[in-house]
Amino acid sequence: MRRLLITLLMCAPLLAAAACARPWRVPFEDWRPYSFVDEKGRHTGLETELLAAVAREMDCTVEYVRDLPRNRRLPMLASGELDLLVAASYDGPDTPEVSWYTRPYRNEEFGAFMRAGAPRARPPLQTLYQVLEVGLRLLAHRGPSVVPIVDEFAARGHLTSFEDYAKGVQLLKLARGDVLIGDRLAVLFAARAASVALTELALPVRRDLVAYKLSRKRFDEDEVIRFNEAILRLDAQGELRRIRKRWLP
Incomplete structure (x- = not known):
């Protein structure tokens, strides 16, 4: 049993690296106070900080894709040109072959x-x-x-x-x-x-709950489970609440 645990612990970083061999590609827009570039040229905002926390928890990074019209984002998610969308409502257009929803992470x-x-x-x-x-x-x-x-x-x-x-x-x-x-x-x-x-x-x-919408071209079912587990851990640690509190009036 001890040998099995050691093997699993040794494999965990390799699995994380495999899942995040490249950054998550995410559309960016100036949507204050959820996402914007501050005076020092840094991406910031409520959504930006929440996603950064999830990415760190999963040993991943985020690469923002700029100047994308809204009507191109779902097709690009379906094709795998984008990896995820933030603040997705459950009643938005969706097909099981295109994307997954994570568990909710904030209210809207x-x-x-x-x-x-x-x-x-x-x-x-x-x-x-x-x-x-x-x-x-x-x-x-x-x-x-x-x-x-x-x-x-x-x-x-x-x-x-x-x-x-x-x-x-x-x-x-x-x-x-x-x-x-x-x-x-x-x-x-x-x-x-x-x-x-x-x-x-x-x-x-x-009033709504929002989640991340993940491309099936990038994430498989096991990775969606990992994503949800990361959200749950951050929620239990109070990190998501601390981020929301900094931005919500």
């Missing part, structure tokens, strides 16, 4: 915002359907709809899309839309950076 919350001081509906709006029915214009991130009703805003000509949250906040400031919906932390970060005062509406948009 979306909110709805108006300009501070903008005229408010009476009685207060309680759902996005009410926002639609009173004829307000919606601002939402370009790409797959966060919630299905976004498509209804588009069908009625009451939708303005934006590429990043800094632009979305600017459009709201310029009254190009009445209500902005999106990732709560990203919206608040962009508004604070632009010194734009917002009022958050007390209406539900979306």
Whole structure:
């Protein structure tokens, strides 16, 4: 038994090296405060730090691929040109032949915002359907709809899309839309950076759990298990919680 344990311990580094013979290729975008390059040229942010912790735990490294349009990322994951995507929702488009989901590693919350001081509906709006029915214009991130009703805003000509949250906040400031919906932390970060005062509406948009989406061209089932075990260890050690606490308001 002792000899077997020694053999397994000796093989473990070799197995890790085999799994990480090259860095994980991950798409990068300026998505503050989740991922961005700081003034010293370093990749940082909530998602960046979380993934770096998982990579260290697995004796792996990360290589960021820049300037990739969102609509190219899933095809590149399927072909093996990308190894993983961060912050993947379980209800996103997926096929078993293309990718794996890891266990969730953080919560994601979306909110709805108006300009501070903008005229408010009476009685207060309680759902996005009410926002639609009173004829307000919606601002939402370009790409797959966060919630299905976004498509209804588009069908009625009451939708303005934006590429990043800094632009979305600017459009709201310029009254190009009445209500902005999106990732709560990203919206608040962009508004604070632009010194734009917002009022958050007390209406539900979306709450979710996010995971890593792994390419089946890169990861087999055993490696997915290793990935999940690394997340569990970091969670038990409190490391994921410490990282989230540094970035979450």
